[in-house]
Amino acid sequence: MRTEFRQAVLPKELRSLMAFDRKVFSEGDIFPPAYWKACESWWMLIDGVKAGCCAFQRDIDFQEDLHEDGWNPVRKGSLYIATTGLLPQYQGRGFGPLMKAWQIAWARYHGFSRIITNTRRRNKRMIELNTKFGFRILRTTPRYYAEPADATVVMEITLRKPSGLHKNK
Secondary structure, three states, X not given: OOEEEEEOOOOOOHHHHHHHHHHHOOHXXXXXXXXXXXXXXXXXXXXXXXXEEEEEEEEEOOOOOOOOXXXXXXXXXXXXXXXXXXXXXXXXXXXXXXXXXXXXXXXXXXXXXXXEEEEEOOOHHHHHHHHHOOOEEEEEEEEEEOOOOEEEXXXXXXXXXXXXXXXXX
């Protein structure tokens, strides 16, 4: 199987991103159009099929679980992975670890020193995958998600910068 990653083109692919989101996540986890526009989104193509998607925000720290107004402060060198998803038919086939390895390599290549992400506490597979790649749990915030109600687990990994590669922005 041929696998590649391609950046989503906005606004042209906005509907595609939103449709993908609805296929992978529960109703309470769907991003509105404005949020997709604030992210840098990437498709994981398997033999030309959009099988996975992830979205990043550069130089952002995830803090919205700690503040009622839902803000995320600027943090130079921090890459926030806002979402990672695979269509159900591609799950459990080794594509999750491939996407996670690609995300980390992408962050290193672009000069980031840290990655932060969050997931539902009940999403044990994502927590285990992140842990296998060296992420550690920073905190668990109760009642972050609605529909269905769940806590969020916030995780981070500190990256060593490879010499000569500093392409952030």
